[in-house]
Every structure is written in C-alpha cells, then in structure tokens.
Amino acid sequence: MSMRYRRSWMLAATAATGAMVLAGCAGGGNEDTINIAVANHPWTDAVLANVEEFEAETGLNVEVTSYTEDQLSQQLNVRLNANADDIDVMMVRPLQEIRTFDRNGWLADLTEQATSDEEWDWADFQEGPQESVTLDDRVLGVPLATEREVLYYRTDLLEAAGLDVPQTLEELETAAQTIQDQNPDVYGFVSRGARAAAVTQFSSFLYSYGADWVAEDGSSGIGTPEAREAYTFYGDMLRNYGPPGVTNMSWPEAMGIFTQGRAAFYTEADSLYTNATDPSNSTVSDVVGFAQFPEGPAGSRPTNVPSWALAVPASSNNQDSAWEFIRWATNQENTIVAQENGVIGARASAWETEMPDIPADLAAAQRTSAEVGVGYSHPVVLNVSRARDIVGDPIVTAIEGGDVDAALDSADRAFTEFLASENE
Amino acid sequence: MSAVATGKRGSLWQGLSDWANRHRKWVLAAPAIIFVIALMVVPLLYTLVLSFTDAQGSIQRAFDFVWFENYISILGDTARFWPAVWRTVIFTAVAVTLEMTIGMAVALLLRRPFMGRGLVRVVMLLPLVATPVAVAMMWLLIFEPTVGFANQVLGWLGLPAQGWISDPSTALPTLMLVDVWQWTPMVILILLAGLVGLPEEQQEAARIDGASTWQRFWHVTLPMLKTTVIAALLLRSIDAMKTFDLLYVTKGTGGGSSHEVETLNIYAYALSFDYNEYGMAAALVLIYFLIIVGVLVVLNMRRKENRR
Numbered sequence: 037m038s039m040r041y042r043r044s045w046m047l048a049a050t051a052a053t054g055a056m057v058l059a060g061c062a063g064g065g066n067e068d069t070i071n072i073a074v075a076n077h078p079w080t081d082a083v084l085a086n087v088e089e090f091e092a093e094t095g096l097n098v099e100v101t102s103y104t105e106d107q108l109s110q111q112l113n114v115r116l117n118a119n120a121d122d123i124d125v126m127m128v129r130p131l132q133e134i135r136t137f138d139r140n141g142w143l144a145d146l147t148e149q150a151t152s153d154e155e156w157d158w159a160d161f162q163e164g165p166q167e168s169v170t171l172d173d174r175v176l177g178v179p180l181a182t183e184r185e186v187l188y189y190r191t192d193l194l195e196a197a198g199l200d201v202p203q204t205l206e207e208l209e210t211a212a213q214t215i216q217d218q219n220p221d222v223y224g225f226v227s228r229g230a231r232a233a234a235v236t237q238f239s240s241f242l243y244s245y246g247a248d249w250v251a252e253d254g255s256s257g258i259g260t261p262e263a264r265e266a267y268t269f270y271g272d273m274l275r276n277y278g279p280p281g282v283t284n285m286s287w288p289e290a291m292g293i294f295t296q297g298r299a300a301f302y303t304e305a306d307s308l309y310t311n312a313t314d315p316s317n318s319t320v321s322d323v324v325g326f327a328q329f330p331e332g333p334a335g336s337r338p339t340n341v342p343s344w345a346l347a348v349p350a351s352s353n354n355q356d357s358a359w360e361f362i363r364w365a366t367n368q369e370n371t372i373v374a375q376e377n378g379v380i381g382a383r384a385s386a387w388e389t390e391m392p393d394i395p396a397d398l399a400a401a402q403r404t405s406a407e408v409g410v411g412y413s414h415p416v417v418l419n420v421s422r423a424r425d426i427v428g429d430p431i432v433t434a435i436e437g438g439d440v441d442a443a444l445d446s447a448d449r450a451f452t453e454f455l456a457s458e459n460e
Numbered sequence: 461m462s463a464v465a466t467g468k469r470g471s472l473w474q475g476l477s478d479w480a481n482r483h484r485k486w487v488l489a490a491p492a493i494i495f496v497i498a499l500m501v502v503p504l505l506y507t508l509v510l511s512f513t514d515a516q517g518s519i520q521r522a523f524d525f526v527w528f529e530n531y532i533s534i535l536g537d538t539a540r541f542w543p544a545v546w547r548t549v550i551f552t553a554v555a556v557t558l559e560m561t562i563g564m565a566v567a568l569l570l571r572r573p574f575m576g577r578g579l580v581r582v583v584m585l586l587p588l589v590a591t592p593v594a595v596a597m598m599w600l601l602i603f604e605p606t607v608g609f610a611n612q613v614l615g616w617l618g619l620p621a622q623g624w625i626s627d628p629s630t631a632l633p634t635l636m637l638v639d640v641w642q643w644t645p646m647v648i649l650i651l652l653a654g655l656v657g658l659p660e661e662q663q664e665a666a667r668i669d670g671a672s673t674w675q676r677f678w679h680v681t682l683p684m685l686k687t688t689v690i691a692a693l694l695l696r697s698i699d700a701m702k703t704f705d706l707l708y709v710t711k712g713t714g715g716g717s718s719h720e721v722e723t724l725n726i727y728a729y730a731l732s733f734d735y736n737e738y739g740m741a742a743a744l745v746l747i748y749f750l751i752i753v754g755v756l757v758v759l760n761m762r763r764k765e766n767r768r
Binding site for chain 1: 516517518519520521604606621623625628711712713714716717718733734735736737
C-alpha cells in the first residue's frame with residue numbers, strides 16, 4: 037500500500053503547490069483593495085490626503101503608488117503591455133495618452149457609469165476637457181486638472197524699474213532686457229528649454245504668433261513664416277536673457293531659478309503656482325505676480341488644456357470599485373478641495389466658486405486665459421513623444437543660437453513624414 | 461492482480477531510472493538548460509521576430525511583418541544611430557583607458573606598506589559602494605552651472621564658470637570623469653589582488669640585473685599580471701558600454717536636448733519606452749548585439765594569432 041499512497045499523496049501535494057503558484061501569479065485579485073497609480077502632483081497631495089473618508093464610507097482599501105510624470109508614463113506602458121491587473125485606477129494625460137492607450141485596447145469604457153449618474157453630474161464638466169477624454173462617443177477617463185500658461189513675474193523688480201506688466205511679447209523682451217541690465221544677479225527671463233519638455237510651454241508663443249503645429253490640410257505647420265518667427269523669438273529670449281544650461285531645463289529646474297530669485301519673468305503652467313508662492317519653497321513668495329500670457333502678432337493665445345485625468349485599465353479585475361473611487365475623487369466637493377490647493381479642475385460649477393486662497397491676479401489671468409486659450413499644448417497625434425522630439429529640436433537650436441531656418445526645414449520635413457506615417 | 465500491477469509499475473520505474481542513468485549528463489543539466497532556454501533563447505528569438513515587424517504602442521496589437529525595413533532605416537539614420545554608436549565607443553574607450561591607467565598606478569602605490577594603508581584602501585573604495593543613481597544625482601548638483609560647487613571652486617581660483625553636464629559640448633567628457641571616479645576603485649581592487657599574488661623572486665632577480673623601476677614594471681610585473689589586467693579590462697569595458705543609470709539620471713530620455721550623451725543603450729530605451737516603437741527598438745538592440753559579437757570575434761582572432 038504505502039508506496040502507491042505515498043506517491044499519490046505527493047502528486048496531490050505537487051498539484052496543490054502548482055495551483056497555489058498559479059493563483060499567486062494571477063495576483064491583485066483582492067476585491068477590497070483598489071490599486072492606484074498616480075503622478076506627484078498637487079492634486080494627488082490635496083485629494084488623497086482625505087482618502088480615509090472614502091475608505092470609511094465604502095469599506096474599500098486604497099493603495100496609492102506615486103511616481104514622477106515620466107516614470108508613471110513608462111510604468112503604465114510596461115505594465116499595461118503585460119496585461120497587469122494590479123492597477124485599478126491610473127492618472128493619465130488626456131492629450132498625450134488617451135488616444136494611444138485606447139488604440140492599444142488598454143482603457144475601460146466608462147460611458148455608462150459617467151453618463152447615468154446624475155448626482156455626480158458628468159454634464160458639469162467643461163466641454164474641452166470632456167472632449168479630450170471622449171473618443172467616438174465613449175468616455176474613457178474623467179478630467180481632474182486643467183492648466184493654462186501664464187506669465188509669472190517679480191513685482192519688486194518691475195516696480196524698481198518703473199515698468200508696467202508687459203502686455204505684449206515685445207514689451208516682455210524690453211522689460212526682460214531692462215531688468216537684466218539693472219540687476220547683475222537676475223536673468224531677464226526663464227522658461228523650459230529641454231527639447232520635449234519645452235514644447236508644451238512654447239505652444240503659447242507659437243499660437244500667439246499665429247502659427248499652429250499642424251496646418252489645416254493636415255500637413256506640418258512649423259515651416260510657416262509665423263512659426264519661424266515664434267521659434268526665433270523664444271530662442272532669442274532664452275539665449276539673451278535666460279540662465280546658462282537652459283536647454284536642460286524642464287519645469288523643476290526653471291521653477292528653481294525663478295523661486296531662488298534669479299529670474300524676472302517666467303512663462304509656465306498656472307497649476308504650478310504654489311511652488312512660487314509657498315514661502316517654504318520660494319524666496320520670492322511675497323513678490324510674485326501673475327498675468328495673462330502677453331500678446332503676440334496674433335493676440336494672446338495661451339494654452340488651456342486638461343492636464344490630467346483618471347482612467348481605468350481594461351485589465352483591472354476591480355472596475356466597479358475603481359469607478360467608485362473615481363466618482364469620489366472627482367465629485368464637486370473634492371474638485372473644490374483641489375481647487376483650494378491651487379489645482380483648477382474641469383467642473384464648471386467649481387470655476388464659479390470664489391477661491392479666497394488663489395491670488396487675485398492669478399484668478400483673473402486664469403479666467404481670461406480660459407476664454408481665449410487653445411485646447412492643446414503639443415501636436416495631437418498618437419505617438420506624442422516622438423512628435424514632441426521632432427518639433428522640439430528647433431527650439432534647442434534656436435536657444436543655442438544655431439541656424440534656426442535649417443533646423444526648421446529639416447524638422448518640418450521630418451514632421452510631415454511623421455504625420456503621413458501616422459495617417460497610414 | 462495487485463502483484464501484477466506492482467510488477468508492471470516496478471518495471472516502468474526501473475525502465476525510467478535506467479533511461480535517466482544512461483542519459484544522466486542531460487538529466488542533470490536539464491534544469492540549467494531549461495532556464496537558459498526560457499530566460500535567454502526565447503527572449504532573443506522573440507526580439508528577433510519583433511525586429512522584423514512594425515510593432516508599436518502595444519505588443520498585443522496586430523502588427524505587420526516589414527522584414528528588414530527597421531534595420532535599413534536604423535543603419536541609414538545619421539541623425540541619431542551613428543552618433544550614438546560613436547558616443548558609445550568614445551565613452552567606453554576613454555573611460556576605460558583612464559580607469560586602467562589610474563587604477564594601475566594606484567594599485568602599485570597601495571601595494572607597498574605605509575602608515576594608514578588600511579584607511580586609504582577603505583576610502584578609495586567608497587565610490588564603488590555608492591548607488592549609481594545617487595552618485596549621478598550628487599554630481600548633477602555639484603556640476604549645476606548656477607549654484608553648483610564645481611563652478612564655485614572655479615570662481616575661487618579666478619577661472620570662468622563652465623557648463624559641465626548642462627553644456628552639450630562638455631556633457632559627455634564630464635560624465636566620463638564621473639564614470640572614472642566611480643569605477644577606478646574596482647580596477648584598483650582587481651589589480652591589487654593580482655599584484656599581491658605575484659612572487660617576489662623575479663623582481664629581485666631583475667633588480668640585481670640592474671633593471672630600472674620602469675623596466676621592472678614593463679618587462680616583469682606587467683607580463684605576469686597580464687591575465688588579471690585582461691580580466692579587469694573586459695569587465696570594465698562591458699560595464700562601460702552598457703552604462704545607463706548615470707547617463708539617464710543626469711540627462712534624461714534621449715540623452716539631453718541635443719542628444720549629446722545618447723549612447724546606444726539610451727537610444728534603445730527611448731525607442732522602446734518613450735516612443736513605444738518596439739519593432740525599431742528590437743532591431744536596434746540586435747544591431748548592438750551584433751556589433752559586440754563582432755568586436756569579440758575580432759579580439760578572439762587576435763588572441764589566437766598572438767598565441768601562434
């Protein structure tokens with residue numbers, strides 16, 4: 037007996053172990069836990085600080101993993117490629133990721149949940165942000181933050197120079213020059229100069245010069261005379277009045293220069309303003325002013341874009357709880373909580389609420405920017421990363437004082453080819 | 461009946477164990493073979509298949525076979541691919557040459573007993589044990605052009621401030637220096653181990669014959685240390701060629717705004733994880749692989765010639 041039984045016992049044990057291993061591989065199957073992948077962003081700090089409320093209300097457990105923007109995007113790409121089911125809610129950039137994630141089949145359709153819930157009220161979201169997360173009438177995400185490019189400036193330096201806040205790009209250049217001449221330690225102007233990172237902030241310059249990334253016939257728009265002027269202006273500003281090493285700067289570095297009191301003007305997204313006004317981060321917190329983006333030849337046309345949204349991966353096994361979380365995180369109350377912390381959401385009702393903590397000049401600039409703004413801050417294509425590298429190249433050449441025309445010619449050709457290959 | 465069953469089973473078991481015994485070299489090597497196939501052969505073949513496709517965005521999406529199109533477009537890419545090859549070669553050659561030279565000099569110094577030798581050895585090894593990402597962040601701060609320590613020192617000496625890592629023309633040389641700072645200790649460690657094991661007799665004989673210090677080093681120490689030197693050289697070259705953390709942390713995706721530190725690794729990363737162009741990335745990685753295999757084949761041929 038013994039031999040046979042022992043063997044079948046061992047067989048059973050092996051099978052059980054195998055089954056457990058397989059079950060372990062399936063992972064993430066705990067229905068009471070929602071795994072959330074977010075970016076380090078003021079929204080995350082503001083809203084997720086109250087996540088216990090949601091946990092107490094629903095009995096669900098929320099696991100938050102926070103990444104820098106680039107890391108998050110790469111994490112999502114790798115893990116969604118592998119059909120990972122350990123992310124239930126993720127922060128995505130609507131303009132950059134919704135289209136390509138959807139084409140990859142990575143996004144759960146949220147139309148039914150979003151449109152049937154009257155209390156939560158999808159209709160309250162502004163049209164632009166709504167469109168950015170809706171493809172072929174399917175709602176694929178919920179916008180949670182919007183941003184506009186505004187002008188940050190130093191009120192004390194402007195006053196000392198006896199200057200008014202620049203209304204046009206020409207005045208901006210004159211003021212930057214004047215202040216730089218008067219203050220040896222201060223650069224007239226700073227903004228992002230790193231190839232891909234600069235694209236979103238250069239957009240407002242491009243639009244205000246009357247150009248656009250893509251022409252009306254769908255071909256590249258960066259070879260036009262207006263675009264050439266915009267590239268040249270942006271490059272000249274940063275070369276003549278910017279700090280050294282600006283071609284390495286994304287927002288943290290540029291913001292650092294401004295908050296250390298080393299720059300007079302700074303064009304940047306309004307969503308980052310607390311970095312400049314918070315005394316623990318900024319040596320110039322009490323002398324920061326905000327204004328609408330200055331007018332170019334085509335007027336003031338700043339970006340006004342939905343910067344972040346929450347979405348549910350199609351591979352999540354926990355989609356109902358995931359929606360519960362999104363519903364809570366983006367309700368009227370939390371939109372106002374975020375807004376009090378400087379993150380302007382996409383709900384029309386919240387826009388009408390008075391926000392005593394937001395500086396008055398910033399609030400005014402935000403309102404007028406929203407009226408005249410353009411709803412995208414880079415080419416709206418599938419492979420946004422490659423597109424940003426192509427159109428960002430001439431920005432670097434312009435800053436370095438190279439041959440802008442030649443750089444634009446070759447970027448224009450490359451971008452036309454790129455657009456054609458995307459439409460194939 | 462049960463006796464018959466047991467007999468059958470017994471003979472089956474016997475047969476199995478006989479078979480295992482006859483093929484024991486395969487049976488015993490099987491776990492290793494399976495691992496190698498699963499973890500190396502399969503991924504390599506999969507990469508090969510991917511490199512013939514236009515896979516993009518998600519590897520689960522349908523893709524078309526474009527055969528050698530990816531290879532042709534990479535090999536014809538003078539804007540990013542060839543400069544990246546060049547930078548990989550330069551970075552490896554310069555960094556490893558400096559590391560070997562300095563490493564050898566320091567190892568020779570540390571070989572002789574002197575006061576505080578133990579302490580000096582420990583201090584020398586500190587860069588080696590630091591995490592590369594932390595090291596990269598630290599040097600990034602030191603070389604920051606506006607507030608960094610390096611430019612402050614230059615200021616004290618009355619020298620003009622430099623762009624260091626942020627200036628496209630000096631970024632790669634600066635990062636080579638950081639690589640030298642971090643990895644020379646490893647070379648020292650290996651060479652020192654080799655030196656300690658060398659017998660004294662030949663040195664003595666050479667000294668009696670009137671050989672100078674340089675002659676003793678060049679004609680006695682170095683030939684005896686040859687295998688150790690080659691080991692250190694190979695280890696460091698392979699490591700330097702695939703350097704990623706230092707370059708990525710200091711200059712980001714794409715190796716800086718003008719791709720000034722974009723080596724083949726950094727380029728492959730951009731293609732796969734930034735652009736999500738998996739077909740292209742696979743082709744690039746295989747070309748890189750072939751380059752390395754080519755270099756190894758040439759080196760091997762040289763070595764065989766030398767032996768003859």
